[in-house]
Amino acid sequence: MASASPLIRLEGLSVSFDGVRVLHGVDLDIGRGGTLGLVGESGSGKSVTWLAALGLLPGKARIEGRALLDGEDLIAASDRRLDAVRGGRIAMIFQDPASALNPVLTIRRQIGEALALHRGLSGRAVGAEAKRLLDLVGIPDAERRLSAYPHEFSGGQNQRVMIAMALAGQPDLLVADEPTTALDVTIQAQILDLLDSVRRETGMALVLISHDLGVVSQTCDRVAVMYAGRIVEEGPSSRLFADPAHPYTRGLIGALPPLDGSRRRLVSIAGTVPDPRDPPPGCAFAPRCLHSDRRCTGDVPQIEPIEADRRMACVLAVHRRSEIAARAGREHTTAETVAP
Amino acid sequence: MTEPLVRVDDVARTYHSRRGLFGRAVEVAAVDGVSFTLGRGETLGIVGESGSGKSTTGRLVLGLEPSDRGTVAFDGAALPKGGTPDWRRLRARMQMIFQDPLGALDRRLPIGEQIREPLDIHDIGDTASRVARVADLLDRVGLTRNHGRRYPHELSGGQRQRAVLARALATTPDFLVCDEPISALDVSIQAQVVNLLVDLQAEFGLAMLFVSHDLRVVRQVSRRVAVMYLGRIVEEGSADDLFASPVHPYTRALVSAAPTPGRRLTDRIVLQGDPPDPADRPSGCAFHPRCPVAEARCRIETPRLVDVGGGRRAACLPVSGDATSTREAA
Numbered sequence: 001m002a003s004a005s006p007l008i009r010l011e012g013l014s015v016s017f018d019g020v021r022v023l024h025g026v027d028l029d030i031g032r033g034g035t036l037g038l039v040g041e042s043g044s045g046k047s048v049t050w051l052a053a054l055g056l057l058p059g060k061a062r063i064e065g066r067a068l069l070d071g072e073d074l075i076a077a078s079d080r081r082l083d084a085v086r087g088g089r090i091a092m093i094f095q096d097p098a099s100a101l102n103p104v105l106t107i108r109r110q111i112g113e114a115l116a117l118h119r120g121l122s123g124r125a126v127g128a129e130a131k132r133l134l135d136l137v138g139i140p141d142a143e144r145r146l147s148a149y150p151h152e153f154s155g156g157q158n159q160r161v162m163i164a165m166a167l168a169g170q171p172d173l174l175v176a177d178e179p180t181t182a183l184d185v186t187i188q189a190q191i192l193d194l195l196d197s198v199r200r201e202t203g204m205a206l207v208l209i210s211h212d213l214g215v216v217s218q219t220c221d222r223v224a225v226m227y228a229g230r231i232v233e234e235g236p237s238s239r240l241f242a243d244p245a246h247p248y249t250r251g252l253i254g255a256l257p258p259l260d261g262s263r264r265r266l267v268s269i270a271g272t273v274p275d276p277r278d279p280p281p282g283c284a285f286a287p288r289c290l291h292s293d294r295r296c297t298g299d300v301p302q303i304e305p306i307e308a309d310r311r312m313a314c315v316l317a318v319h320r321r322s323e324i325a326a327r328a329g330r331e332h333t334t335a336e337t338v339a340p
Numbered sequence: 341m342t343e344p345l346v347r348v349d350d351v352a353r354t355y356h357s358r359r360g361l362f363g364r365a366v367e368v369a370a371v372d373g374v375s376f377t378l379g380r381g382e383t384l385g386i387v388g389e390s391g392s393g394k395s396t397t398g399r400l401v402l403g404l405e406p407s408d409r410g411t412v413a414f415d416g417a418a419l420p421k422g423g424t425p426d427w428r429r430l431r432a433r434m435q436m437i438f439q440d441p442l443g444a445l446d447r448r449l450p451i452g453e454q455i456r457e458p459l460d461i462h463d464i465g466d467t468a469s470r471v472a473r474v475a476d477l478l479d480r481v482g483l484t485r486n487h488g489r490r491y492p493h494e495l496s497g498g499q500r501q502r503a504v505l506a507r508a509l510a511t512t513p514d515f516l517v518c519d520e521p522i523s524a525l526d527v528s529i530q531a532q533v534v535n536l537l538v539d540l541q542a543e544f545g546l547a548m549l550f551v552s553h554d555l556r557v558v559r560q561v562s563r564r565v566a567v568m569y570l571g572r573i574v575e576e577g578s579a580d581d582l583f584a585s586p587v588h589p590y591t592r593a594l595v596s597a598a599p600t601p602g603r604r605l606t607d608r609i610v611l612q613g614d615p616p617d618p619a620d621r622p623s624g625c626a627f628h629p630r631c632p633v634a635e636a637r638c639r640i641e642t643p644r645l646v647d648v649g650g651g652r653r654a655a656c657l658p659v660s661g662d663a664t665s666t667r668e669a670a
Contacts, residue, residue, distance in 0.1 A: 041526040154614045184389035185553065186611045189597035193610050211527060214599025241602030255531035257560035259598055260584055265538075266560065268531035272496045288528075
């Protein structure tokens with residue numbers, strides 16, 4: 001866990017829709033200026049976590065737990081208070097910038113709106129600040145482009161505009177939900193570079209939600225892996241990727257075809273993600289896990305420290321991590337022939 | 341050398357589209373002079389970003405779209421015109437699978453019946469043998485007979501793609517075109533389907549054209565890889581060599597931009613600018629406005645795909661040096 005007073009702390013955050021629990025007690029700390037990658041497959045709860053924390057879920061969602069921003073609980077906050085926080089201290093960007101922007105308003109109007117609302121700017125100051133933001137996110141010819149509409153920009157440029165709008169409120173935290181998934185590889189690299197440089201310049205914290213392990217590890221110091229509504233492993237990204245501990249994390253990394261070295265058969269994870277309406281007993285990953293035994297179908301494993309700065313939720317691995325690693329090595333001897 | 345199964349020679353496809361309500365009609369060259377050969381049981385991967393023409397290439401090769409020029413030969417004979425009875429007969433030997441399995445399946449029919457459909461259409465076997473064949477195909481792609489009785493919406497995304505694959509294999513084709521077949525699937529399911537494709541390819545001796553934006557997946561299933569940019573192949577070579585030592589500046593940027601777990605943003609080549617508009621193709625080499633090594637002549641001369649040694653072909657003037665000193669590729 002991070003330092004004594006995190007910027008934001010999620011405590012036992014849970015979400016249910018119509019009595020079906022999709023998020024099961026998520027605990028997470030993000031320090032000032034920190035970067036956290038949240039990885040998982042569809043339905044793992046990585047987006048719901050932040051939508052719940054920011055009060056963006058529909059009314060029928062039942063939310064428990066706390067989301068503390070500098071000690072203030074956002075779950076209990078009034079709508080008025082949340083309006084000030086969202087786009088102000090915490091900004092969020094999404095996968096599809098074209099649908100998040102208003103097609104009939106110029107970029108100047110849309111960025112201006114955020115500047116008026118969260119910074120109280122008006123008149124000429126709005127135009128000047130909007131131009132500075134477009135410059136910051138690398139849109140060439142910013143002055144002229146302010147008068148353009150979203151359809152006149154490419155997908156990558158629209159995502160830059162979204163980032164500019166998110167930065168308008170000078171947020172302490174930017175939550176980016178699959179910001180590059182809809183973009184081409186070369187444009188993805190540009191946007192990740194941009195997020196990284198903006199973060200360094202402004203000192204804001206960044207939560208990057210992605211299904212892509214590679215994207216997350218390029219930009220984030222810490223990574224949390226989610227499965228079926230729970231964090232199953234969390235730690236510094238360098239160590240998590242070099243030496244994954246949870247069988248699911250190991251599986252995800254093994255499922256990725258290498259780009260160099262000898263080709264090997266991919267280590268696929270058998271089966272599919274469980275239906276939240278009919279979860280398996282005990283550990284949700286147990287039915288797909290190569291290492292599961294009797295103990296895995298008892299109590300749900302709690303997330304516990306496995307070494308300084310790392311946590312994991314796995315009954316077996318907490319006690320017998322080395323044994324699992326040894327066993328995995330034997331099972332996938334071919335998998336280990338990948339050249340560095 | 342024996343005749344390749346598929347020989348594609350200088351195919352091209354131009355679309356006409358109108359810009360805005362009263363705009364002028366503009367020509368968009370989706371594919372502009374693509375040539376390659378594919379041997380029996382061989383897999384060629386085509387990588388590229390959106391607008392590179394990789395999907396259109398797949399459709400041209402199957403005759404799903406007419407080519408404006410050039411020729412496609414299948415098993416030594418020119419591909420019959422799309423829609424003709426000859427072409428339909430040939431389609432039993434050439435199949436295709438797409439990104440979205442739900443869109444490719446009929447929602448009102450159990451998947452077992454859909455896997456059987458090609459056998460009915462091409463009149464292969466009698467009723468009993470068709471039933472047995474469906475059961476065998478389900479088994480080959482890792483589904484049960486019970487799955488065969490279910491409707492598409494009752495299956496997961498990975499199971500649906502398996503069903504689509506079983507249907508494509510029903511007529512024991514020689515050639516399979518896969519267009520982004522796993523892009524819509526979750527990471528853990530992608531690996532299952534990739535392994536299955538590799539197994540089936542070996543088992544059936546299939547020739548495959550594997551189209552994807554995902555370099556890792558393309559490398560995993562392909563022996564040779566072609567990289568496309570704005571309707572043209574810019575580099576082609578063996579999958580291992582090409583990704584290990586790309587020579588074309590665009591391939592180098594693509595490989596360096598592919599995210600690798602555990603690797604931070606360092607010494608990566610980040611291309612400047614947006615992908616170009618196919619309707620407004622830059623002069624000379626189409627990549628020159630984004631190219632870190634572009635020279636003055638790149639703006640004027642259009643590079644041809646030439647042999648650069650080691651079984652590699654590339655279309656880049658600075659790479660191939662003086663065009664006259666390099667041997668032209670066949």
